[in-house]
Amino acid sequence: MSKVAIITGISSGMGHAAALLFKEKGFEVYGGARRVDRMQDLLDVGIHAQELDMTDKISIRQLVDRAVKEQGQIDVLVNNAGYGEYGPLEEIPIENAKKQFDVNLFGADQITQLVLPTMRQQGYGRIVNISSIGAEAYTPLGGWYHATKAAINMWSDVLDAEVRRFGIRSVVVQPGGTNTEWMSVSLDNARKNLEPDSPYEPLVDKVDSLFSKMGFNATAQSLAEVFYKAATDPKPKRRYFHSLADHATVLAARSMPNFYRFVMSKLI
Template sequence: MTKVAIITGISAGMGHAAALYFKEKGYEVYGGARRMDRMQDLAEQGVHVQELDLTDKISIRQLVDRTIKEQGKIDVLINNAGYGEYGPLEEVPTETAKRQFEVNLFGANEITQFVLPTMRNQGYGRIVNVSSIGGDLYTPLGGWYHATKAGVNMWSDVLDMEVKPFGIRSVVVQPGGTATEWQKVALENAHKNLQDNSPYEALVDREEEISGKFSFSATAEDLAKVFYKAATDAKPKRRYFNSIGDHAAVIFARTMPNAYRAIVSKIV
């Protein structure tokens, strides 16, 4: 029997790669993003695409209802949609911070609430929540982003305890540095969030300079395979990482917070 997956944020990056990979693996894939023009290639490959805004409950409900109407079930939900908006905590407008929570955390919760009744009636289902190693690690300017991803981690863990008795599992994928446009966009937003004559301008410039020195070998296609493993493992783990290095960095930050802070402070 064909399996069915809903994936959010499929217009680019990891979500786009995951939609193609799950389709390749025989899934009926439903998904969306705000820009329809960036999903035409997915539609041509047989992915069921539609416009999706995770801050709009009607938009979310339409995607879930369409999936259930056409397929009658949902095996997997991948909460991939999200973004990073950097900037100094003193200057980032609170409304901007709220929007990042609305997309990265509350949007995931909204679509999950719509999906859970179907999964519970089935007696099975897998919810894969895409967080980041930035849910445990942190750097200056990323305060609100890190807070959203730390929130995703905790939310997913609590959800897993609540839905496990119904045969449903909620797990987290924590990508590290990936060869996508994410870092570039986050730092562009940091410049936008600076006030006139900001005392943090030098910090933003320095972060941008440091970021430019790093190159990431992990690709969106690599992470799509991690998503698939998280979605299909017979005995799911609470956390999935693309590399040993990503996992080690999280363990270090969790178990040696003072040493982690000292290292980051020297770098930035």
């Protein structure tokens, strides 16, 4: 029998590339996203794609129930769905901040709760949680996004301690800057979250300029390869990184916080 993977957030970027890669590797892939019109190519190659709202438990349950009903098993869950609610902390509406947690953290928890009974009955399973180097390294305007990714890391570690006795592992992938539309969407959100005549408008321009100059080399496809390794590694690690530079950035931010803050102050 083919192995079965559920992947969230498959309409674009890393999730889209991961769905195609897992399918190519022989998995039966189930997944979804809000933008159904951007998943036709996935449907064309036999991926079971459907509308998915990570803030709606009914929508999440429909995806999980379909996979279990049609395949009878779930080998891998990739919690990829997420976005960046960027903007100055003083001005982001609290409703937007709560939605950031609803999608990036609580949505992941909801779908995980639904797949765990099947994985536990099987006696095996792998939960791959897509975090970010932004769980430890930060930039201005990303406060709520960074908070959700730091939370995902801790949540995943606690989950792993609880479920590994059942043959299930929970691991984290921490991508760095990626050549996808994610950053442009996040900065668009930052501008939408500015109040009229905001004193933070120059800061948004500086952050935008900084990211434009950085020229991210990682692609959605190369990150999908990391997702696949995290999902199939015979001896899973707690953390997976795309590059040594990403890993080094996390280590520097964690072990030398004052130095990291100094560098940020010089860049922005």
